[in-house]
Amino acid sequence: MPICRLKRAAMFWAFLLGAWLACPGRTEASRSALLPDYMRLQYAGQAGLFSIGPGYSWWHRRVESGLSYGYVPAFIGDRNIQILSQRNSLSLARFHVQGMVLEPAMVGMATHVSVGDKYQVLLPKSQQDYYWPDGLFFWFFSGAKVGYMFRKPTPIAGMAAQIEVGTINQYFKAYTTNQSVTLDDILSLAISTQFYL
Amino acid sequence: MEATQSNPELNVANLERISEKADGPRNHFKIAVLADTHLWYDELKLAVARINSDTTLDFVVVAGDITKFGYADEYDRFADIFSGITAPSLVGIGNHDVQADGKTLYLRMFGPTDFSFTYRGVKFIFFDDNARGIKCCIPDFTWLEKELADAGDSLRIFTVSHAPPLSDQLDSAQSLRMAGLFAKYRVMLSIHGHTHSYDYGQPFGDGVPYLVADDIGDRNYVAITLSDTALSVERVFF
Numbered sequence: 167m168p169i170c171r172l173k174r175a176a177m178f179w180a181f182l183l184g185a186w187l188a189c190p191g192r193t194e195a196s197r198s199a200l201l202p203d204y205m206r207l208q209y210a211g212q213a214g215l216f217s218i219g220p221g222y223s224w225w226h227r228r229v230e231s232g233l234s235y236g237y238v239p240a241f242i243g244d245r246n247i248q249i250l251s252q253r254n255s256l257s258l259a260r261f262h263v264q265g266m267v268l269e270p271a272m273v274g275m276a277t278h279v280s281v282g283d284k285y286q287v288l289l290p291k292s293q294q295d296y297y298w299p300d301g302l303f304f305w306f307f308s309g310a311k312v313g314y315m316f317r318k319p320t321p322i323a324g325m326a327a328q329i330e331v332g333t334i335n336q337y338f339k340a341y342t343t344n345q346s347v348t349l350d351d352i353l354s355l356a357i358s359t360q361f362y363l
Numbered sequence: 364m365e366a367t368q369s370n371p372e373l374n375v376a377n378l379e380r381i382s383e384k385a386d387g388p389r390n391h392f393k394i395a396v397l398a399d400t401h402l403w404y405d406e407l408k409l410a411v412a413r414i415n416s417d418t419t420l421d422f423v424v425v426a427g428d429i430t431k432f433g434y435a436d437e438y439d440r441f442a443d444i445f446s447g448i449t450a451p452s453l454v455g456i457g458n459h460d461v462q463a464d465g466k467t468l469y470l471r472m473f474g475p476t477d478f479s480f481t482y483r484g485v486k487f488i489f490f491d492d493n494a495r496g497i498k499c500c501i502p503d504f505t506w507l508e509k510e511l512a513d514a515g516d517s518l519r520i521f522t523v524s525h526a527p528p529l530s531d532q533l534d535s536a537q538s539l540r541m542a543g544l545f546a547k548y549r550v551m552l553s554i555h556g557h558t559h560s561y562d563y564g565q566p567f568g569d570g571v572p573y574l575v576a577d578d579i580g581d582r583n584y585v586a587i588t589l590s591d592t593a594l595s596v597e598r599v600f601f
Contacts, residue, residue, distance in 0.1 A: 244467050285463060293496075296531075300432055300463035336432050340440075344404040351440075 204360045206232055211356025212278055212305045212334050214238050214249045221253070227313075227362075228257040228269075236278075250279045257311070269311040272330070276305040298336070307332025307356070315362065324362040331355055372474030373442070373454065380451040381422050381482060389484040390519065390592075393419050395450075395599070396585040398426035398525070398556025399578035401459065404440060406579045411447050413601035414584070420450045421482070426556035426576055427457025427493075427525030433465025438472055457525040457556065458493035458532055477503060479510050485521055485551070485589065486514040492524040492541070495532045502533075504540060511548035519551045527555040527575050529566065545571045552587070552594065561585070563596055 202220030209216055214236020221232020236249035255274030260267060279287050285301025309330025316324055333341070337352035395414050400407045414423060425445075430437035445452060456469050456476045469476065476491035488510045492502040502524070514520050526532035528542050545553055546569040553573045561583070562575040574596060576585050588595040 244464050280463075297459075297462070298432060336434065337436065339431075340402045340404065340437075343402055346405050346408060347440075 202232070202363060203227075204230070204232070204362045206234065206358055206360045208234065208236075208356055208358035210354065211276075211307070211330065211332065211358070212249075212303065212354070213251045213253075213276065213356070214247070215242060217249065217251060219251070221360075223362075228260065230255050245284065248281050250281060251305075252277045253305075255307075265314065267311075267313040267315070267326075269313070272307075272309045272311060272328070274307055274309075274330075276307070278303050278305055278334075303334045303336060305332050305334050306338070309356075313360070313362075322361050322363065326360040326362070328358045328360065329355070330358075372470075373452075373472060374478065375474040377422070377451040377453055378478075378480055381453075381480065384421060385482050387421075387483055390589055392421040392483050392485075393417075393586060393588045395420050395423045396426060396554055396574070396576045396587060397423070397579055398576040399428040399457070399559055399580075400425070400441060401428060401431045401578065401580070402437075403578070403580040404444060406582055407441070407444050408447075409582065409601050410579055410584055411444060413599065415447070415449050417586070417599075420586075423448060423450050423452040424523055424554065425452065425454040426523055426554055427455045428459045428556060428578075429454060429457065430460050430462075430465060433460055433462030433468070435464070435468055438465075438468045442472060453487075453489065453523075455489050455523050455525055456491050456493065458495060461491075461493055477506055481518060484518060486510075486518045487521045487523065489523045492526050492537075493532050494526075494534075494537060502537065502541065504544070507541075508544055508548075511544055511550070514548065520548060521552045521554060522550055523554045525555060526557045527553070527562075527566075527573055530555075530557055532557065542567045542569065542571070545569075554587075561598060 203223040204221050206221055207216065207218050213234055215238050217234040217236030219232055219234030221230055223230045231254045234251045234253065236251060238247040240246050253274065253276035255272050257269040258271040258273065260269050280301040286299045287301045289297055289299050307330040309328055311326050311328040313326030314324055331353050333352045333354065341347045341349065341352045397410055414420065429441040454473050460469050477489065479486060479488045490502055490507055494501045511520060522545065528538035533541065546567065550571050553571060555573065555575045558575050559578040561577040563572065565572055574585065577583050583598050583600045586597045586599050
């Protein structure tokens with residue numbers, strides 16, 4: 167059964183990747199355009215203690231979408247937990263200040279999948295009306311980013327640092343159903359660095 | 364209390380508190396039973412306040428499902444609120460509590476899932492019967508029958524497990540086996556939660572009463588009073 171679930175998870179991600187590469191604008195692009203636009207390293211944010219992964223940008227890097235692999239070591243999570251994520255963000259405002267790019271208002275959402283035989287993502291039909299799959303959660307966030315694009319040609323086109331505050335759907339449910347649960351109880355912080363390629 | 368950190372096992376600690384009062388009059392006590400607290404933290408706080416107002420309670424039983432997803436944050440939040448209860452409390456494990464890493468968190472926070480103790484002439488047997496999707500050994504019928512048999516003729520028996528027989532957590536063979544054991548050893552009361560609706564009756568017609576506590580979201584719990592041979596079950600709304 168665990169192998170079946172792993173297979174299904176692999177097929178799910180392979181499908182996402184295939185659909186991604188086949189989308190208009192990608193098929194017409196040059197080979198280099200298939201390479202990711204950035205690599206992202208994140209701390210916390212329900213994506214793992216640390217997570218890393220590639221992503222693509224549109225609209226002058228205002229819209230970004232990426233995948234990541236995250237890891238929670240056993241000394242924090244009782245067991246080694248691996249998390250695959252698909253993340254999307256939109257920058258609502260942008261300012262250029264002394265060569266820096268400031269984006270003070272970003273919003274986004276990520277889908278996190280905990281992999282392994284301990285977690286369920288696809289529930290049997292008989293359980294779908296009763297359980298929420300414990301390996302699947304959504305991270306909703308808002309944040310701010312500051313970036314710098316290098317003027318001289320370098321292996322890395324630019325860098326950005328981002329801070330965001332968010333919560334997952336399960337915690338949000340607790341917040342909406344209890345007056346005694348405050349935003350402070352459910353929000354957590356994530357810090358990340360992006361390297362533009 | 365944080366499930367993610369090392370804690371004393373709360374059930375074990377509370378059993379010590381309960382044992383200090385165990386020498387009282389035989390077959391006389393009053394306990395409160397609540398179940399399925401899930402994400403109803405506001406209601407749980409009200410329940411704690413209401414339970415604390417009843418100074419005649421000997422101890423409090425939670426018949427499982429203190430979480431919705433089995434997350435550490437939920438265990439911590441429950442323990443934080445429930446630490447305000449003044450009477451000793453014992454928490455059983457529910458099917459939601461074993462999701463994700465929930466069982467590990469339960470074992471760390473509360474101690475073993477299957478345990479028993481004797482209080483004023485009654486043997487209480489708590490056990491894990493969240494068997495849905497589990498291939499082996501839940502419920503642990505070998506352990507359960509030994510505990511039931513060990514009560515002998517001198518002790519009455521109360522059992523506590525989250526899911527009642529004939530619920531989705533137990534297949535029909537498991538349900539009938541459990542009910543058969545309870546009848547064989549003349550269980551005085553079988554206490555459960557899980558169904559989110561109150562019920563008190565004898566579904567098998569074998570003389571064994573089954574009590575199912577409502578979920579805490581409906582703002583009620585059950586007070587059970589044993590007075591010699593008389594067993595009183597009363598719903599307490601708050």
